[in-house]
Amino acid sequence: MWETVEGLVDVIAPELLMALASGTAGAAGEQIWTSLRDLVRRRQPGREPSDQRELTALAEAPGSAERAAELAQVLARRARQDPAFAQALAVWRREAEALETTRVGAGDAHNTISGGTQSTVVQARDVHGSINLGG
Numbered sequence: 001m002w003e004t005v006e007g008l009v010d011v012i013a014p015e016l017l018m019a020l021a022s023g024t025a026g027a028a029g030e031q032i033w034t035s036l037r038d039l040v041r042r043r044q045p046g047r048e049p050s051d052q053r054e055l056t057a058l059a060e061a062p063g064s065a066e067r068a069a070e071l072a073q074v075l076a077r078r079a080r081q082d083p084a085f086a087q088a089l090a091v092w093r094r095e096a097e098a099l100e101t102t103r104v105g106a107g108d109a110h111n112t113i114s115g116g117t118q119s120t121v122v123q124a125r126d127v128h129g130s131i132n133l134g135g
Contacts, residue, residue: 012075012089014068016096022062025099032096039088040075 019025020033040055054071061067079086113121120133 012072012093014065014072017058017068017071018062018065020096021058021068028099032092032099036092039092042085
C-alpha cells in the first residue's frame with residue numbers, strides 16, 4: 001500500500017492529474033480519468049465524499065497546478081481515512097503511472113536552435129503521419 005502518509009501526495013503527481021484532466025494523455029488517459037472520477041464518487045460508509053468538489057474544479061480548469069495539488073492532497077487525506085479507498089487508489093495510481101511513461105505532459109515542445117544557418121526547421125510533438133516539406 002502506501003509507504004508513508006507524507007509520500008502519498010507525492011505519489012499522485014499534480015502534473016499527472018493535470019495531464020489526465022486536460023486530455024493530453026489521449027483516449028487511455030480519458031479512461032483513467034473516468035476511473036478516478038468513479039473511484040472518488042464511491043461513498044464512504046456514513047459519509048459523503050468531499051473530494052468530488054476538487055475533482056470537478058480540476059476538470060473545469062485542467063491547467064491549474066493549484067487545483068491539481070489540492071486534488072492530490074484531498075485524495076491523500078481520504079486514503080488515510082479509508083483503507084479500502086487507499087487500496088483502490090493504489091491500483092489506480094499504478095495504471096496512471098503506466099500511462100505516464102508512454103505519454104503525458106502539457107504538450108509543450110522546447111527546442112533550441114543556435115549557430116550556423118539552418119534552411120528547414122520543424123518543431124513538432126506527437127506527429128501521426130508523414131511530414132512533407134515540399135519537393
